[in-house]
Amino acid sequence: MSADYTPTDLENQGIAGPNKLRELLTTCEDPIDAIKSFQQSNSIQLPTLNPALKLLDLHGVRRFEYHEIVLNEVTERLLIRLRSLGEANDKKSQKLLEQQLEKSFALYRVPQIRPVVLEALKQLPKVPDRYLKVILADPEFYKSCSVKVRQQIWLKNDALFVAAVEPLLDAYVSKKEKMLRNVDCGGMATFFVSETTKARRQWTEIQQLISIVGERESLYDRLLQVMRERFIQSRNVHYCSLRLELIMAAHDLNTDALVKLDPCHDFAWCLDACVRDKHLDAQQAQKLKTILDSNRKGAEQIWGDLSMIAADPHVVHFISSLAVKVLKDSAMNGHLPRDLLQMQLLLRLLSLGATTWAILKEEQVGEPAVDSIILTKFLADFMLLSVEDVCRLELQRAPDEVLDEYSASDFLSGATEALQNFVKSDLCCAWIWLHYSLDMFPGKKRVGDRAGLLRYLSLFANCKDRIGYSDPWLHLTVSKLIQGNPLDSLLANEMTAAALLDDFLLKGIDAQPGVKFHILRLINFLHHSIGETKSRSILELLRPDVLFPDLNDEQRPAFDEYTAVYAKVVQKIEVGRSPDAKIDAT
Template sequence: MSTAPSYTKELENYGIPGPSALRDLLTSSNNLPETIKEFQAANSIQLPSLKPVMKLLDLHNIRRTEYHELVVHELTDKILLKLRALGEKRTPDSVRKLERQLEKCFKLYKVPKIRPIVLETLKQLPKVADRYLKLIICDKEFYDSCAVTVRQQIWVKNDGLFLEAINPVIASYITEKDKIFLSIEKLQTNFFTCDTTKSRRQWPQVQELISMVGEREVLYERLMEIIRERYFEAGNTHYCSLRLELLMAAHDVNVEHVVKVDPCHDFAWCLDACVRDKHLDSQQTNKLKILLDTGKKSSTKVLADMAMIASDPHVVHFLCSMSIKVLRDNASSGAYLPREQNALQLLIKLIALGASGKNIITEQIPQQLVDPIIFTKFLPSFTMSMIEDIFRYELNKAPDEVADEYQQEKSVSPPNPLLTTFLKADVVCSLLWIHYTLDLLPTKRRVHENSTILRYFQMLPRLKDKVAYRDPWVHLLVHRLVTSNQFSPLLSDETVSRAVISDFLLRGIEINPNIRFHLLKLCTHLKGVLGEAYTRSILEQVAPDPSKPDVGSPTLAERFVTEYERITQKITLDRTSSLETNSEVASVKSDDTMSQ
């Protein structure tokens, strides 16, 4: 005889006959047929009109169990519909009815047939009494089955359960972001173009976190606090992206309570619009300037959150790209000094704000975001370098007699000591240098001399905080090299390829182990340009070494080994196939010669 399910005891505890009661009745009965008849009559559906139907079902050999299962299913659906209708009304009367219903059914939540009714009643109640919430916490399976609106009420009072719920979602978000950096495949889109501003905040993880927070300000503020703490601990700018995307996702779904409680909403909304349109007009410039000035006068917490938003890589990329555009246009026209351009001053201050994010979180607020010497010394000197680059570019297109006249001006000198000092000391200057280096890379419309590009590449390893070795900037550089067919002449130059790969990327592996993935990508897609010998040399230098513990996480180490083996096998097969083809061609030529 099989053991009765545990929930049957719950039925008996509340006076509903179960297997034990039936067994006691049968074992103590002097008249079994009469006892069974009485039990059926007492526990059947009490409808006089049903008796003829039951006899008809008996004639068709339909078991009573099947009939009762169907009735329970139909009744459950009708009750659930009525509960949802009461929940939609949100009137005091409907709430009272839901509370009475919960009081009647909650004690039987362990019974599978009744649990859906209990769960729906809990879901439709705007506020569940604490006595129920305490019991829900004690049953992990039941807690997991409850609607998110019910669990929100628990999370408000239980920080540990809230952390337990959001941690896997945040970890999944960070992992998915990192996967974009480490992809070996050749894609036309990169980290900055694979998603639009709107699609980024529609990621499943972002939407799930917003649904978990709902309209509860306490949970939203706690979530922001957790993201802020994680960013300070890890320094991973994906947390800054998450901070911005969550706020804009709440804006999209019109969660007014959350939007109003976040003092950074206007700042984030304005920057998000600029990144989306890839443009900064005078109205947006004035608004951002006012918001920035107001933020500096606010609390440390507000300024720290603004700094996190400004640290989002998409925002930093936009700000730096716009700054380079303004500086390049000014270098061509010579109309203004850098310190005379309000838009440029704002862009530099916003970049500096993002770069100061971690310090501001620890309440180390700088007296001024940007040292004035950046505007009076660095930017003029940087602009002069741009002017020299433009001049050399125009000379290359000029007739020979003109080019010969200015032959001395065509020579490329290393960055002057003033520039070098700033690049080593200031991360804002370093970020501008990286973006100008990217801007110099060949395009269909503009190709600079290799010596010009080398001038900037050779400074990348010396930038402040080794920022050029960090993702997403190294990812963006490698992506540009892989996806553009304009780089073949550039990388065919041994001096350039050595400067990019040997002197820059290979030296950065100890700083950022993920650079190995970028080198695999280069070897996979540019082996024809780099040459077989150099490609194999690179692969040997990045080969996984079982005798040395990996610097990265075990998951990344395992992934790298898999990718490395796949790439080396592919390159070997390609080489074998090429040798066989060459052998066949040589054989055919030999046969043709002999026949002649």
């Protein structure tokens, strides 16, 4: 706690205070004369002021009120003067600021003087160490100082810097997770389209982090190090999003020192533009390829940051979706995947994002190699399934004579064992498989292909790193279901409902903390398609007391959060039901 202001703070600087007045009154012969003398010697020494004071007396204005108004006015004028000296930024102005600080710093605990001290500290380009030591020893005063002053302390005190940024990092991650667990989030307001790329990096937490590091290169480097360490410990991909958004926020604010310092700026800037425009043109592709090629040798520390940017879920979603489009176009045009230069680049980017944790943990140098078998075997086998999907689609529009010769079931091969192993063992393959599957979900303007979709859904639970159950991919899956054609809902069909609910979601309730929230979200929006009986049975499985059987203090916050959401969903779907069909929401 900061030491409280005492009258001795003034008296130690030769300014008379209450102790001086008390001493005077206890030793004087005539108290009235002593008080008059004290007032005279400590009043504003302006002879021309006396007539004005008498006029104020006639209007009933007390001396205290008058002196308070004068103090406020003088303080405001002094602050304006200090700011102008700071803006001048020359030797003479700096000298004047130092002189002002020298006169007033000892009185920093006096509330009326502190604003002057804080402003003088703020305007000085470099605060002398003797002042920084005093600030550091007074926590309350430290918090009152401007970021520019605290930056100079953080340069010498790493623990305080980490303490300043960690709450913002926690708040950023918490806000991301809250978005993903929002059961009221409709299909159109998905994690990937609810905000623009520019809006995401204008979050308060990101702007405050940029403000904290300012143009101090060492603080920026330290912040990135903290983010890397947190990602290694948690594997939370939101730190990858923050890595991209942080440098782009600095770009938006024209913070040249950080933009020039960060070797990943061009890579982030190019990918950000691609995500924003949902397009990768030839020039951007060449730029990305050049960046990757130019860093193949040396640059020991750059690959960890490049991989974090490539692992941003928005980037992964864009690249995976584009890979699916390229794959489908190739199936229509008869090109082999290994001959497509664009697909080779997309796989390099996906592979970079897929190996982020290993690169950072093992301090790997150089770009992770893309296994050629993915191009020659996985994508080749995958394209066979894609060709079958195209054939079935064409059969829907074919004349009767064609249908007499061919049947849709003729083009419905199961996923080969090799394909299944790729999806289970390689994250790049799992991302492509997942996005291809989601692209087949029925939409408001797209007829569903349930028979073809079932073979893709069968591998959702076994995707590498269980990404089928991980956010934001599960959030994307649920969003696709919600925004689908209500007249052609996958959950209204017995087979697809069983594949999605029984064989996938309900088997993974314990796979990730967010799975139960996404099931509640489905029920919240699609309980009519799922059916009353099925919805009620699922809610019984999801009861808080069932999912938290051995509740302890550590689990209490998660339990309370989930219980509130569960009760909200139950209340919504129970409206209009008979009393004997009610579900206990506790």
